[in-house]
Amino acid sequence: MSDATDLEIADRLGVQLIRFLKLVGKAGAQCQASHEDGIERASYALLACLVTAGPRRTTALAESVHSDTSTVSRQVSALVQHGLVERRPDPADGRACILAATATGERVYERNRRVRNGYVAELLADWPEQDRKQFIELLSRFNTQFETKGDQR
Amino acid sequence: MSDATDLEIADRLGVQLIRFLKLVGKAGAQCQASHEDGIERASYALLACLVTAGPRRTTALAESVHSDTSTVSRQVSALVQHGLVERRPDPADGRACILAATATGERVYERNRRVRNGYVAELLADWPEQDRKQFIELLSRFNTQFETKGDQR
DNA sequence: GATCGATAGTTGTAGCATCCAACTAGTTGT
């Protein structure tokens, strides 16, 4: 039973993707507004990266989050000012610095993560175990596909 | 086999949501930059709504796309200037106007949609039929959940 | 049918996120 052509499928998915983007983006923005750690939403992604994936240079961090170096540079400055991230000179290169989350940064990250998790969990509350896992699996695969196919276009 | 608690699941999904937001958001921005219809990315969502869901007032449109009225008002102005959307006075209310896509607007929408579909189809190219359908189904359900549970928080 | 509170939409202002381009300072190869 496959009356749906590839394009029809793509079309329906496209609609859902746009909807998804809008919804998640907005929710993210609201989350940020409410928390008031002095930490911006975009910066949270940087913090998350540093905490979960370890210290790294600005350039590497920018690549990790698919952002411009200049953007990251500014955001990192803010994080440093708030004491959430630490700049360590890179012994191997005087121009570079290694960015690392401070203890405070880790705490803030954890706190935010817990809030986020609570919210997500609430959304998934009625879902059967099977569907949840499937959704994560598919979304994750889609993202990966996007990262590999999308960047080289 | 369920060693994953609800929170672990939420956590993994959260990560994927953030990843998605960044990836798709960026791709969207690039798409916009390349097309040069004079049409902004955000405005495209408005056009899409008017084409697929029919004419409506500014307020209703803003609600449909989960945006502020003022934001929509400006974006609509741009669309009107480009001849993609038409403002019709609302016979039932002198303050309001009914927004509707023009023929040009529909053409532009269709063209953009085709490009988008091609891109999405390419992403899904290697996916088994089953998974594609499942993904759309789950994503769609998640969006609905988000819209109903998310807004009243 | 005049008055006053609600409502539709516009415009002013401000913030964040992002990018590109120009710049500074340190590095590396010849």
Add this chain to the structure above:
DNA sequence: ACAACTAGTTGGATGCTACAACTATCGATC
């Protein structure tokens, strides 16, 4: 030691968004 390169910062610009103040209309009530 000089030239070509690279890491990061800063300047300038744009897009998207929201909130607040304002204008013009509507509707209910007296």
